[in-house]
Amino acid sequence: MATTTEVLVIGGGSTGAGIARDLAMRGVDVTLVEQGNLTHGTTGRMHGLLHSGGRYAVADQASARECIEENRVLRDIAGHCVEMTGGLFVKRPEDTDEYFQEKLQGCRECGIPAEVLSAAEAREVEPYLATDIDKAIEVPDGAVDPFRLVVANAVSAEEHGARIETHAEVVDLLTDGDEVTGARVQHDSGPGKREHGLPGETEDIHAEHVVNAAGAWSGQLGEMAGVDVEVRPSKGVMVVMNVRQVDTVVNRCKPKGDADIVVPHETTAILGTTDEEVEDPEDYPEEGWEVDHMIDELSELVPILSDARTIRSFWGVRPLYEPPDTGTTDPTDITRDFFLLDHADRDGVDGLTTVVGGKFTTYRMMAEDVTDHVCDLLGVRASCTTADEPLPGSENLDRLESAMDDYGLRSPVARRSKERLGSYAPEVLGTDEPNPVLCECEAVTRAEVQHAIGQAGTDLNAVRLRTRASMGNCQGGFCCHRVANELHPEYDAETADASLDELWQERWKGHRHALWGEQLSQAMLNHTLHATTWNRDGDDADVDWDAFAGPTRTATDGGSHDRD
Template identity: 45%
Template sequence: MPIETDVLVVGGGATGAGTARDLALRGLDVALVDRAGLSAGTSSRSHGLCHSGARYAESDPAGAEECIQERQILGEVAGACVRDTGGLFLELEADDPDYFAAKREACEKVGIPTTVLEGGKARAEVPALSPNVQRALSVPDAVIYPSRIVAANAAAARNEGAQILTHAPVEGMRLEGDRIAAVELGGQVDDTVEADFVVNAAGAWAGRVAAMAEVDVEMQPNRGVMVSVRDDALEPATMPVLNRCRDPADGDIVVPHEDEVVLGTTSVDVDDPDEYETAEWELERVREECARMLPPVADAEDVRTWWGVRPLYAPDEATRESRGISRGFFLLDHAADGVANFASIVGGKLTTYRAMAEATADLVCERLGVDEPCVTADRRLPGADDSERLDAFVAEFDAGGPSDADVVSTDRGSGSGSTSARADR
């Protein structure tokens, strides 16, 4: 017998899990599917920075304002999924002081609180900083643990009756007229889903999912490397996020965990988000550039290295350098493409997953005639105050990944696969 549901969400990263949660809280029957464990794509392979919006303040004020709003919401609802570290944008001797001033002014315009610290005061806060730090801009950045945030959203959706189906790749779609009539799942589920509406939240793989519905979604996958290192001189437990105060470039972010720091990142276009080459120069450049801010990382112990693939949406930007492609999100209503019960949510950032989910759920509810408001900005995630419970969700949904592997205490990879039972409230 096919699985019948109001909404099928394809893609179990932060946006997909957040969308499933939002829709379930509005009273809809939801099924969430992923080809592997949850967060196995981009979400679990990020650098884990929860943006204040300062990084985008001068280049994308609307996106920056969205970031600070979502950063504040996550601080209220996400508990131990987020660590409130604060952040510093560092101006080095070689950096343009006008850029520093422009960033501060742009932050103030969009409501991002800032404080200027002279170099000596910044080094008093972070003793390992380079003596070449001239001044720093303090902003409310934070660290987000992706596996926890994804698993907690999935657990919240399941609490409301949603089915969470992992290791269930979408293998095809059957169209009837202007609608998706059925979606074929393989893997551990090996069944058919009949849904009134289908949401494509497959990130860098969104183009492949859309093609099954004969719709064109032009993604530009873009790889970046992260290196997690450890050194006694770093004191990451008390360190803020560090950002180089210059135009975004390779090796300009340091994200602290409990006893490691994550160095990132690079930006290289790839053709295939599953199979792509990596390069030794990326590792060398990231470490070298981050060491300009934080010298001990130059010789720090290399704990683990991973690459992630950004799900950039680039319908008209094939010739643009990828750092210039918008990091904003795009909600594509495929009724305009002749498929009335299909939408794709693409682009965006981990920080804004909840806003992406809200916009998507609003569209779905409008199409299905559901008049219920979004409540995710005010509803704490299950397990938010209990790290062990969050990590149990991660294990259950096979949601672990390298981004927070040093923090999340669970047997990653031991998830039981397809699950649909309700979680404890």
């Protein structure tokens, strides 16, 4: 199979999806391919902080200024993905006052609203802060749902004519002499929506220009074109708590270090993080000490964390980049700035642009720069409108709130559904069919799951990312099977089983990092339910029926206790 497109974007993270949207809105024919789900890489494995810029206000003021600018843009165009929680930089007695003043000054220089709070005032904002803190700086940090944001970018791109292919891995770049002319893509289950059990297929996608936005994998993509992209993947752990122990982003006010931030995210709080260089972005150790380190360190800021229930942990790999010969040794010191590598200029290879580094908060700005560059090459004159056009789901949110009734859902469920669906809510929830809650932890209804299946096919992890079903305390023990039920009868029972097993294994992967106390108890309950009540742990295709007792075959039973 062979197709053509003007621009091929490789990578379905925030950068790639942002570029696809921007190109499509400027009238360019664009195809995006992603090896896994949207947000498969770094984007799906971050702590969900919408930076105010405060974290960079001392060490990297250019980044700080970009952050506060894009922070404001995202509040406008992605209201259904953002929660403005506010943030605090908290100074403990052992942290220097000198740095505290530098932070405050830096915020002000960068145009980041910043107020000093006394210890008492800070504890009024966040009652669970440690009693011995000195003071804090309040900044407009927020929480953002990276899945919802990337999906919204992809949907918007599709609405403007783009083609988005997930589970489509680039196995090679197509070249003609010194020019990259496209990519050979391996579809996991045929093009289009993912469907378990469909055979894979190879497709050659020919393009006038290829954008490598593969994040931590962009070095591997570069190799396929014979160019060096010196990505330095650096891993970081995120520990997910059972509830929002804090409702404000809590940062430790010290120069740099691990384990210095707590982000309230949906129903949870996420502790982060570490910064450690790894060789392979797909194969690196996930270690228990990292989890322990988060809990122990951050308990100094928020003491209740030490005994709180952890529900899972996950690791992300940052695609850090620095130009050759910079020679930074500590990954924490590598710049968070992004780089556009024009391979024609840099390596004499036409038809390929790589974008590396950068931050989630400024994804749109990065996408705009890359799109400007590509449009220049293609001779496209249209200008960028992505900062002004609300993303799908975020249109008319102010009107939505008042115009909508609750669609027969009990109010907390309706509220959560509306937050996730944004302006899709009336269309999705306005059903005449019964709409029971499938995921009780996250208040996700059948209609929402069906809507996500409509977008994601049989990929229940993609359904999970869209809806948050199975992401709460029980880690899917009570709802994975319900979500799988919704695949049937559109997809057959075998497909539903395979999808269920895949989701169940993915949930277990992170749950394993929280196996003590209540969450170990939860793991045993899940194990009992799935292995005992449902006997899901074996493959019992060939049963010797005659060996077992049956209601009408008591003769073969031989038991003295039978009372049939």
